[in-house]
Amino acid sequence: MAKVAVLGFGVVGGGTVELIYKNKEKIEKSAGKSIDVKYILDLRDFPDSPFADKVVHDINVILNDDEVTLVAECMGGVNPAYDFVKGCLERGKSVATSNKELVAQKGAELLKIAKEKNCNFFFEASVGGAIPIIRPMHQCLAANEITSVSGILNGTTNFILTKMINENMKFDDALKMAQQLGYAEADPTADVEGLDACRKICILSSLAFGKHVYPDSVHTEGITKITPEDIEYAENWGGSVKLIGTVKKLDNGKILPLVAPHFVCSENPISSVSDVFNAVMVCGDAIDRAMFYGRGAGKFPTASAVVADIIDAAKADGTSISQVWEDAGTQDFIDDYSNCRTRMYIRLSGADKSAVEKAFEDVEFLARENAPSGEVAFVTNEMRECDIDEKLSAVGGEVLGKIRLLEV
Amino acid sequence: MAKVAVLGFGVVGGGTVELIYKNKEKIEKSAGKSIDVKYILDLRDFPDSPFADKVVHDINVILNDDEVTLVAECMGGVNPAYDFVKGCLERGKSVATSNKELVAQKGAELLKIAKEKNCNFFFEASVGGAIPIIRPMHQCLAANEITSVSGILNGTTNFILTKMINENMKFDDALKMAQQLGYAEADPTADVEGLDACRKICILSSLAFGKHVYPDSVHTEGITKITPEDIEYAENWGGSVKLIGTVKKLDNGKILPLVAPHFVCSENPISSVSDVFNAVMVCGDAIDRAMFYGRGAGKFPTASAVVADIIDAAKADGTSISQVWEDAGTQDFIDDYSNCRTRMYIRLSGADKSAVEKAFEDVEFLARENAPSGEVAFVTNEMRECDIDEKLSAVGGEVLGKIRLLEV
Numbered sequence: 165m166a167k168v169a170v171l172g173f174g175v176v177g178g179g180t181v182e183l184i185y186k187n188k189e190k191i192e193k194s195a196g197k198s199i200d201v202k203y204i205l206d207l208r209d210f211p212d213s214p215f216a217d218k219v220v221h222d223i224n225v226i227l228n229d230d231e232v233t234l235v236a237e238c239m240g241g242v243n244p245a246y247d248f249v250k251g252c253l254e255r256g257k258s259v260a261t262s263n264k265e266l267v268a269q270k271g272a273e274l275l276k277i278a279k280e281k282n283c284n285f286f287f288e289a290s291v292g293g294a295i296p297i298i299r300p301m302h303q304c305l306a307a308n309e310i311t312s313v314s315g316i317l318n319g320t321t322n323f324i325l326t327k328m329i330n331e332n333m334k335f336d337d338a339l340k341m342a343q344q345l346g347y348a349e350a351d352p353t354a355d356v357e358g359l360d361a362c363r364k365i366c367i368l369s370s371l372a373f374g375k376h377v378y379p380d381s382v383h384t385e386g387i388t389k390i391t392p393e394d395i396e397y398a399e400n401w402g403g404s405v406k407l408i409g410t411v412k413k414l415d416n417g418k419i420l421p422l423v424a425p426h427f428v429c430s431e432n433p434i435s436s437v438s439d440v441f442n443a444v445m446v447c448g449d450a451i452d453r454a455m456f457y458g459r460g461a462g463k464f465p466t467a468s469a470v471v472a473d474i475i476d477a478a479k480a481d482g483t484s485i486s487q488v489w490e491d492a493g494t495q496d497f498i499d500d501y502s503n504c505r506t507r508m509y510i511r512l513s514g515a516d517k518s519a520v521e522k523a524f525e526d527v528e529f530l531a532r533e534n535a536p537s538g539e540v541a542f543v544t545n546e547m548r549e550c551d552i553d554e555k556l557s558a559v560g561g562e563v564l565g566k567i568r569l570l571e572v
Numbered sequence: 573m574a575k576v577a578v579l580g581f582g583v584v585g586g587g588t589v590e591l592i593y594k595n596k597e598k599i600e601k602s603a604g605k606s607i608d609v610k611y612i613l614d615l616r617d618f619p620d621s622p623f624a625d626k627v628v629h630d631i632n633v634i635l636n637d638d639e640v641t642l643v644a645e646c647m648g649g650v651n652p653a654y655d656f657v658k659g660c661l662e663r664g665k666s667v668a669t670s671n672k673e674l675v676a677q678k679g680a681e682l683l684k685i686a687k688e689k690n691c692n693f694f695f696e697a698s699v700g701g702a703i704p705i706i707r708p709m710h711q712c713l714a715a716n717e718i719t720s721v722s723g724i725l726n727g728t729t730n731f732i733l734t735k736m737i738n739e740n741m742k743f744d745d746a747l748k749m750a751q752q753l754g755y756a757e758a759d760p761t762a763d764v765e766g767l768d769a770c771r772k773i774c775i776l777s778s779l780a781f782g783k784h785v786y787p788d789s790v791h792t793e794g795i796t797k798i799t800p801e802d803i804e805y806a807e808n809w810g811g812s813v814k815l816i817g818t819v820k821k822l823d824n825g826k827i828l829p830l831v832a833p834h835f836v837c838s839e840n841p842i843s844s845v846s847d848v849f850n851a852v853m854v855c856g857d858a859i860d861r862a863m864f865y866g867r868g869a870g871k872f873p874t875a876s877a878v879v880a881d882i883i884d885a886a887k888a889d890g891t892s893i894s895q896v897w898e899d900a901g902t903q904d905f906i907d908d909y910s911n912c913r914t915r916m917y918i919r920l921s922g923a924d925k926s927a928v929e930k931a932f933e934d935v936e937f938l939a940r941e942n943a944p945s946g947e948v949a950f951v952t953n954e955m956r957e958c959d960i961d962e963k964l965s966a967v968g969g970e971v972l973g974k975i976r977l978l979e980v
Binding site for chain 1: 591592594595599600602603655680696702703704707711712714715716717759842845856857858859860861862863864865867870872873875876877879880882883887893971
C-alpha cells in the first residue's frame with residue numbers, strides 16, 4: 165500500500181490523479197502494491213471534482229504524514245516547488261516531478277538529498293513529456309560513453325516552424341495560430357526565445373556528462389528571427405529549420421551545450437519530426453545513435469511519465485536508485501560557443517559572391533526563387549564561430565540570416 | 573564485485589566482453605560495483621585473444637561457480653542455450669540474453685524461474701539491438717494500457733527494401749548486395765521470410781499484453797514477393813513499403829500479432845526509417861504514441877544492450893525486478909487475421925476498374941508510369957481480409973500484388 169500526494173492540481177497534476185485511477189489495475193500490478201492518492205495540494209478548492217475531499221492547502225499536512233511516501237510535484241516554477249520538494253525528500257519521501265525549471269536549477273542538490281535520505285528524485289516528465297528519455301539514458305545506455313545529445317525539445321516552437329515550413333506562414337502569423345490553438349501562451353517568451361528548450365538541454369547535459377549545467381551557462385537563441393526566406397534556403401540545401409537543443413563532448417574534454425535554430429538535413433530523422441512532437445537523438449560510442457520520439461507535452465502524455473516515476477519509486481521503496489550528478493561549483497567545463505567549430509548558413513544583402521569566396525574560400529551557394537539582386541546565401545565549411553564572424557565583417561553587406569548546421 | 577560469464581564468443585559475445593573492458597569505469601560507476609568477466613564459454617579456443625585465459629568449454633564450470641552471479645547469453649538458437657540459461661537461473665544467476673529465438677520460444681518459462689529464484693532474466697538486446705525498447709515499455713510506459721506496437725524489426729529486409737525504393741533495384745539484386753555487405757546470410761530465409769521479425773513481435777506482444785505469444789501463432793509473410801511495381805504504387809499512394817511486425821488489441825478483447833509488408837504513409841515517422849535501422853512505435857492510452865529508433869543489430873550496438881542488462885542485474889542483486897508474463901496454455905486470445913479488418917493495396921492484371929468498383933464500391937485507384945493495359949491497382953476501404961478475398965474472386969483477373977496498409 166503506497167499513499168501519494170500530488171502537488172498542484174493543474175493540467176499535469178489533474179492528469180496524474182486521473183491516470184492513477186483510470187489504469188489503477190495495470191499500475192498496481194506494475195508497482196506490486198496498491199497505490200492511492202491521499203492528498204492533492206493546491207491553493208484553490210475544487211468542489212466539483214470527484215477528488216475534492218483530497219484537496220489540502222498546507223504542505224505541512226503532507227510533510228507530517230508518514231503514510232505519504234510518494235509525491236508527484238506538478239506545480240511548475242522554482243518557488244515554492246523547491247521548498248516543498250526539498251522538504252519531502254528530507255523526510256524520505258520520494259518525489260516525481262514534471263518541473264523542468266526546478267530540475268534545471270536545483271537538480272544536483274535535490275538528487276544529493278534523495279541519495280542521503282535513501283529515497284528517489286525522478287523527473288522523466290521534465291524532458292520530452294511522454295517520451296521515455298531520462299530513464300533510457302540513465303539505464304539502457306549506461307554502457308556507453310555519450311558523445312552528444314540533440315533534439316527538438318519544445319513542441320510550441322516546432323509547431324510554429326512546421327507551419328512556416330509547410331504553409332509558408334510568417335513567424336508572427338504562425339505564433340498567433342499556436343496561441344489560438346492553446347499551444348503557446350499569451351506571453352510566449354519562454355518558448356520562442358528558447359528558454360524552455362534551454363532548461364531541458366541543461367537536464368540532458370547534466371545527465372549525460374555528470375556535472376550540473378545551469379541555464380545561465382547555455383548560449384540560447386530562439387526562433388523569432390527565422391524568416392520564410394531562411395526556410396526556402398534550407399529546402400534548397402536539402403533540409404529544414406528546427407529549434408535544436410544540443411550538447412556535445414569536445415576534443416578538449418569540455419562540453420558545449422547550446423540552444424539555437426539549426427539546418428537539419430533530411431536524412432536525419434529529426435528533420436521529419438513535425439507539429440508539437442519532440443524527438444531526442446542520443447549518440448554513444450557503442451550504440452552509434454538512437455532516437456526517441458513522441459508527444460513532448462499535454463495532460464496525459466506528461467502524466468504518463470509522472471506515474472511511471474511513481475511506480476518506480478513505489479517499487480524501489482527504501483532504496484535510492486536515482487542517478488546523481490555533481491554540482492561542480494564552476495561551469496568551466498563548458499566551452500565558449502564562439503570558440504567552437506560549426507558549419508553555418510549565412511544570408512547577406514548588399515554583398516557579392518566573389519567577396520564571399522575570397523573570405524570563406526570553399527562555400528556552397530544556395531538559391532531561391534525571386535531572390536533580389538545583391539542577396540547571397542551560402543553554407544560555410546566547418547570553422548570556429550569567431551572566425552566566421554571575422555570573415556563576415558571582411559565580406560561586408562548586411563547579415564539577414566545566420567543559422568548553424570546540425571551535425572548528424 | 574560481480575563476476576560475469578559470457579556464453580558464446582561470436583560477434584555479440586565478443587562485443588560484450590570488449591565493451592565491458594572498454595567502458596569499465598563508466599559501467600562500474602553505474603553498477604555501483606566492480607564488474608569482471610570470469611569465464612567465456614565457447615566450443616572453440618581463442619589463443620590469440622587477450623581474453624584467451626577466460627575461455628572454458630564446459631557449462632558446468634560456470635554453473636558450479638558460486639562467484640559467478642551474472643551471465644550474458646550470446647549464443648543464439650534455442651539449443652543448447654535453453655538448457656544453459658535454465659541451469660543458470662535455477663542456481664540464482666541472473667541472465668542477460670540477446671537471443672530472440674530463445675525468448676520467443678521459452679520466455680514465459682524462463683521469466684517464471686527467475687522470479688522463483690529471486691534473480692533476473694533480461695533481454696533488451698533481443699529486440700531492436702541498441703534501441704532501448706523492452707525496458708521503456710516495461711517501466712516508462714507502465715501507466716499505459718498499450719493499444720498497439722508496430723515497427724521495423726529486421727535490418728536486413730529494411731536494407732533490401734531501401735535499395736528497392738531508392739535505387740529501383742529488384743528484390744534478388746538487393747538481396748545479393750545485402751549478402752555482399754554482410755547484412756544478409758548465405759541462407760537468408762529467416763530474414764526475408766519474416767521469421768526473425770516474427771520472433772521479435774512475439775516478444776513485444778508478450779510484453780505488451782502479458783501472455784506468451786508463440787511464433788507458430790503469428791501469421792507471417794516476408795518480402796520475397798515485393799516488386800518494384802508495388803513500390804511505385806506505394807509512392808503514388810503517398811508512402812513506402814516496409815516489412816512491419818505489428819500487434820494490436822482488438823475490440824473483441826483478443827490481440828492480432830502479424831508480420832507482413834505494409835504500405836506506410838509518409839506522415840508516419842516509420843516510413844522514413846531506412847537502411848539497416850530499426851524503429852518501434854508504441855501506442856498507449858496516455859502517451860498517444862512514442863517511437864524508438866536506432867541500430868537493430870551489429871557488434872557494439874547489441875553489446876550495449878547486453879551490458880546495460882548486466883548493469884541492471886548487478887544493481888538488482890538479490891531482488892527479482894524482471895517482468896513476468898503468463899503462459900496461457902492456449903493461444904486462443906489471438907484472433908484469426910482473416911477475420912480482422914484492414915485496408916489493402918491490390919494490384920491486378922486482366923481486370924477492369926468497373927468490376928473493381930462494383931465489388932469494392934469505394935476504392936482509391938493508383939497510377940504508375942507505363943502500366944500495361946489491364947493492370948489495375950487500388951486501395952480498399954477497411955474491411956475483413958476474408959471479405960477482401962471474396963470480393964477479389966468476384967472481380968477476376970490475376971492478383972499480382974496485395975499489401976496491407978499500416979494504421980497510424
